[in-house]
Amino acid sequence: QKEVEQNSGPLSVPEGAIASLNCTYSDRGSQSFFWYRQYSGKSPELIMSIYSNGDKEDGRFTAQLNKASQYVSLLIRDSQPSDSATYLCAVLRTGGYQKVTFGIGTKLQVIP
């Protein structure tokens, strides 16, 4: 079992729709969760961080965390073609040292 699992996609959604990206993790000691966006040929860019159960909203983005189910998701409302990218889920465990583990990433395609 991979430590952080994501469906590699591609996930195709029409412009204006809600894109839902999902991520599960195996380490119950994980404390911090991040979503990165990576355009082709570019480096990952941090778009959301979430540390406690529930929802966190930032503009068109909403991150959801459920530690009991070991599940974190990212919703993108009113999807735009410029949102087309690979979205990486990252999980951080601390405790003497930091270990960040990334999922393989989900490729999102927003169709105009």
Add this chain to the structure above:
Amino acid sequence: KAGVTQTPRYLIKTRGQQVTLSCSPISGHRSVSWYQQTPGQGLQFLFEYFSETQRNKGNFPGRFSGRQFSNSRSEMNVSTLELGDSALYLCASSLKTGAGNTEAFFGQGTRLTVV
């Protein structure tokens, strides 16, 4: 505020050679992590440095090494290069908070091609 700076951006090396990559973190950030990204494996953690000490290491052979200087700049070295080392190498810097919740910011990466 300047971001994370990685040099060089592109590099072509021959099998058997060695290479050194450099990373300058965001000012004030003391934690620097290195990752290897390949299409099939995604982002793989190499190692993390904090205050010149390696705190954590991923599952890579000893050919991969690194160090951090007193100004938090970090270098990564790969010796005896193999074709499979061709990848995008990313450096990320973090400002570790007291709570341990740390956001990592990535540099633009170094694209290494081994021929």
